[in-house]
Amino acid sequence: MKTYQEMSREELTSLRDELSGAYEAVKRKGLSLNMARGKPSPSQLDLSMDMLNVLNSGSAVNDVSGIDCRNYGEMDGIYEAKKLLGDMIGADPENVIVCGNSSLSIMYDSVARSMLFGVAGSTPWCKLPAVKFLCPVPGYDRHFAITEKLGIEMINIPMNEDGPDMAAVREYAESDAAVKGIWCVPKYSNPTGITYSDDVVRAFAALKPAAEDFRIYWDNAYAVHDLYEDSRDTLLNIMEECKKAGHEDMVLQFCSTSKITFAGSGIAGIASSSANLDWCRKEMTIRTIGYDKMNQFRHALHLKDMDGIRKRMAEHAAIIRPKFQAVYDCFDKELQGLGIGTWTKPRGGYFISFDALDGCAKAIVAKCKEAGMTTTGAGATFPYKKDPRDRNIRIAPTFPSLEDVREAAALFALCVKLCSVEKLLNQS
Secondary structure, eight states: OOOGGGSOHHHHHHHHHHHHHHHHHHHTTOOOEEESSOOOOHHHHHTTGGGGGSOOTTSOOBOTTOOBTTSSOOTTOOHHHHHHHHHHHTOOGGGEEEOSSOHHHHHHHHHHHHHHHOSTTSOOGGGSSOOEEEEEESOOHHHHHHHHHTTOEEEEEEEETTEEOHHHHHHHHTTOTTEEEEEEOOSSOTTTOOOOOHHHHHHHHTOOOSSTTOEEEEEOTTTTOBSOTTSOOOOOOHHHHHHHTTOGGGEEEEEESTTTSOTTSOOEEEEOOHHHHHHHHHHHHHHOSOOOHHHHHHHHHHHOSHHHHHHHHHHHHHHHHHHHHHHHHHHHHHTTTSSSEEEOOOSBSSOEEEEESTTOHHHHHHHHHHTTEEEOOTTTTSGGGOOTTSOEEEEOOSSSOHHHHHHHHHHHHHHHHHHHHHHHHHHO
């Protein structure tokens, strides 16, 4: 099999005509496919419907310590919820605050709090001449949206196969006091599916930032989201490693049940050192008198413990694993060996990362849209939506039906081929 780069102009021209005909035939189908966001499918949400039955008007609504979950107070959340989230990410209950339904909200509040009031007594960022954040790329678009919205300069950090380029992280963090943080999705990263190696986690813990208020924003969104029970990634405990290194205040860890129970009605938490949590509480008491303890109680009754979480995640995996496999099978069949793209095959999480030929991502996304398929926008996985090589596209196979995933993967592969041929013809 020849790669596209090895084909003559005549071969490429003939192939373009063939692919164009196939593409026009797909357009006539009037498809409506969506692989844009990492949402659970309806069948995944159905798994948690029994949670609606664990409480009723006759239920006792006091937690294990006797707190009335219907009332104000208990800023940290109820013990059962603190333990549930803590066990999920490897944090002691006393180092967890359980908040509302969204870890993204906690992250936004944490950055905004730092901007307005400073980090644990440090100078508010809004009073500094420059504030910078390190951003492993490709990465999570909503992380980048937070720092962009607040006017924080973002610096691209390349992702290697074992996590961020730690030499680059050290260079920026340890030499520039304006660098105040780094975004991380350490297990099954969004979008690459990479899990940080033990060496990378230890390198984070060993950082000696120039800024005393530098924090690692450890978004452990996919801590339990394994696709294969017999082949799952493991992640070293960042909080334990930071404590060993004498840097226990350096990490803020975030998590939620958004892709475990109901995506819009889960519980979320922040885990960190006592000093950091005291700083968070000080500002949280102005913002709220307490979070939704009834929802926390409901989750604790429904999921119970880590055994309950593992059982639920195995049920999720059984639903979404065939969808990931359908994408792999299609790409292996249609694109392998052609020299026009590479893709990840993660063992967990919600995304597949695809790298096309340089300069092709926007064209592929446009072709897909024209044929009735919505994908994540080209450039979305980079700060300011600017992919310097215009090649990365995030694929989210969880929400559509398996049949739609197969059709979407086939259309995507066709658009990759067509755009690649057109690029190579334009170059020759």
